[in-house]
Amino acid sequence: MRAYWILLGAALRAEVQYRANFLINVIGGICYQGVGLAFIWAVLSRFGTVGGWTLGEVAFLYAIRLTAHGLWIVPFGQLISVDEVVRQGEYDRYLVRPANPLVQLVTRRIHLTATGDLAGGVLLLAVASLQAPVDWSPAAMAFLLLAVLGGAMVELSLQLAASGLAFRLLSTMSLKFGIDAVFNEVGSYP
Incomplete structure (x- = not known):
């Protein structure tokens, strides 16, 4: 773990060295995910509810998925x-x-747009939790935390398995993008 934090710090310092690039990438990640949220807003503003789900509830679900995605991809x-x-x-x-070798691989660079995904997910989770009728008991909060961490671990494990195939297959990019597409398209909606 010590080597991971040292190498991650070095990669972060290398990326932050160019402040404008860092900010543009973070803002770009937030804007990219904002397009998905804008689509949800457009549909629900036209129809009111979809299957009984309001905008606040769907945004809360979207935020859970986005936060889990950010937790694995950062x-x-x-x-x-x-x-x-x-x-x-x-x-x-x-x-x-x-x-x-895995520690060296994952710390070779920081995926800057992913920090926008994580920041956008956490921000949206905070805002959407005010709009959705959520029970905020300690047990419910613990369940939410475990759901976000579990979602991150599931997506990470599938991506790690697909990455391991890179040593046997010529290319695994389509498989990795397919996994990401399934989580992005299906995971954000009720």
């Missing part, structure tokens, strides 16, 4: 580029270094 976003790393021989360098 620290492990480099799994998307495993194909490229393996094909270019960069992974071989990780094997001769004293740190864990």
Whole structure:
């Protein structure tokens, strides 16, 4: 864990060095996810409710999914580029270094737009929780936290499994984007 935090800090310092790029990427991530929320708003403003679900309730569900997505992709976003790393021989360098190869892979860069996903998810979760009729008992809050963490772990595990196939298959990008598309398209709606 110590090596992970050291390498992650170095990657973060490298990305933050260009402040405008950092801000543009974070804002871009928020805007990208905002388009999905705008679509939900457009549909529900036209029809009022869909299957009995109001805008606040659907936004709350969307925020849970977006926060879970941000929780896995911020620290492990480099799994998307495993194909490229393996094909270019960069992974071989990780094997001769004293740190864990997976730790070196996931800390090689920070996925900046993913920080916008996480920030947007947390912000939307806070706002949507005021609009949706949510029971805020300690047990319900614990369940929400476990649901978000569980969602992040499920998506991470599928992406990690697909990334592992990069050592046997020529390309796993379509599989990874397919997994992401299923979670994005299906996971945000009731």
